[in-house]
Ligand SMILES: O=c1ccn([C@@H]2O[C@H](COP(=O)(O)OP(=O)(O)O[C@H]3O[C@H](CO)[C@@H](O)[C@H](O)[C@H]3O)[C@@H](O)[C@H]2O)c(=O)[nH]1
């Protein structure tokens with residue numbers, strides 16, 4: 001009998017249209033470069049050369065981006081068929097790793113919700129273990145999880161009994177749930193737990209009277225005077241044990257383990273990559289499930305059946321034995337109506353993964369990835385135990401777990417280089433996924449209609465741009481290293497796969513054409529110097545096609561994904577803002593770091609938010625509040641374009657015949673102005689706390705005037 005299928009993959013119906021568009025657009029680019037070469041030869045100048053270089057970078061990024069559209073695949077999974085293929089006893093053991101690093105930026109109450117949402121997975125409890133990795137080494141976080149373990153004894157059976165979908169209690173109770181007989185009681189317990197945790201967090205220490213039973217008190221004795229977040233011993237606390245602890249209905253619970261690796265301020269800890277590797281080793285000693293899931297602390301589970309969907313790949317007898325991970329792309333719960341900051345990253349999280357999938361697999365996105373443990377332990381000589389046995393708390397096992405968690409354990413080993421998650425980039429996720437792909441491992445994208453996980457995005461523009469700055473600094477650390485996809489990648493992976501990686505890793509260079517188009521046409525315009533073909537010139541229509549083609553295609557991608565005009569508009573505006581802020585800043589950071597003048601640092605994104613800020617975000621106004629230097633160039637560009645547009649208009653109106661020649665420059669300046677409207681608003685029209693500080697406004701205006709004055713000589 002034919003076995004029922006667990007998953008299918010279908011080519012995208014739009015592929016033919018996409019390929020046709022790529023062909024036509026590529027021909028237009030070639031024609032454009034023909035003109036560029038002619039100009040370079042006939043009238044070489046700073047302007048022609050600058051425009052040529054900018055267009056070269058734009059074309060490289062366009063070409064690499066097309067690798068995502070040549071052969072996208074849609075995958076579907078059928079967890080309902082799982083029972084026909086495998087018995088529940090054959091399901092793979094699953095270790096879930098949840099990462100937190102700072103109790104102030106990542107409120108423990110929120111981390112607890114994430115952990116409860118996965119602890120309550122629809123999965124055989126004896127096969128499930130949840131580890132909390134606390135890089136902040138905080139007794140507050142440990143305390144929060146002791147409370148969570150108690151609440152879980154009520155929450156898990158409740159979810160099971162009523163087949164609850166939202167297993168993060170915060171989300172569940174926030175959505176006005178149906179009232180079952182126990183609902184009110186459970187909600188009361190939940191509120192009480194939250195208050196107890198918040199109380200301790202607000203006070204900043206755990207008091208003895210908060211801990212009633214003795215063994216719990218012993219755990220906190222590790223937090224001595226010498227204990228700091230940068231220098232402390234390993235802490236491993238088994239808060240729930242699967243063969244011992246039962247819930248209130250007498251069912252066994254999954255394992256819940258608090259873990260904080262040993263730190264020493266003189267030994268590099270490699271941020272999240274280091275935490276991941278330490279946890280891989282510790283879990284190998286304690287539970288050693290063949291599959292593990294990595295989750296950021298703000299990414300709660302939105303679907304209790306997600307592990308079953310993953311099994312549709314890992315338990316498929318025909319699946320590629322080199323399948324390393326299944327990635328559920330990032331999706332977010334906290335985005336405002338029109339996505340002011342383009343934080344949904346629709347193209348990056350929903351569209352492009354399908355395109356990478358057919359070349360060997362989508363990126364690892366740091367969170368929402370289910371891994372085959374073996375993929376990261378290839379050639380490791382670590383001590384391992386058989387999974388699916390109760391945790392052995394004997395001295396030997398715990399001693400071993402402490403040994404592998406030590407900050408010196410990795411010295412003179414291949415950890416971080418050839419095994420585990422790889423070090424050397426601030427985007428350890430992308431780097432590690434890339435290295436796995438280069439050694440023949442594969443990955444698949446799974447993006448069910450109901451999101452598997454939902455996360456948080458920054459609500460202030462500065463935090464958002466700083467996060468992107470860090471990501472792209474990390475991308476450059478890979479792209480400009482010996483592991484560049486253009487050299488190393490081309491050798492060890494499908495070249496089209498390598499092109500996809502190149503697109504992301506070299507994106508910061510987009511800042512060069514963005515700056516050129518934000519300044520050059522405007523300065524030339526003010527000096528009444530035409531630099532583009534005039535409207536009656538046939539080459540003008542090539543420019544129109546290139547512009548409308550690029551923008552129109554992206555607009556269609558947005559509409560096809562079910563998002564409207566406003567979201568697309570905000571996305572394209574952010575594309576320009578990021579091009580003037582995070583991208584150039586990441587290039588700057590990379591240069592400083594490679595010159596040895598700075599060290600790269602993983603600044604944890606702030607997940608706490610205040611009411612006022614949240615309210616402004618919901619209203620969709622930009623948050624300029626802190627005087628962010630990242631935004632300085634964005635402001636300067638806004639002022640330069642406004643001046644350019646106004647003076648340009650004056651010239652066109654005063655002298656007849658100029659309009660045709662200067663139309664393109666006027667259009668570009670006008671486009672800059674329309675995109676900068678929220679910036680002008682923040683500069684002069686607003687009075688709330690999120691407006692731009694006056695100092696920054698004055699600085700921007702001064703620099704803009706200097707730019708005009710300085711570059712006028714060139715025309
Ligand atoms: O030294 C550190 C720093 C961070 N984290 C954790 O890493 C996660 C991500 O940190 P966050 O500040 O939220 O950064 P983001 O930029 O939002 O994270 C994205 O980018 C990271 C780097 O590429 C990936 O690791 C993440 O999974 C991905 O969501 C959080 O759970 C942190 O607690 C640690 O465990 N140790």
Ligand SMILES: [Mn+2]
Nearest residue numbers: 296298456605
């Ligand atoms: Mn995050």
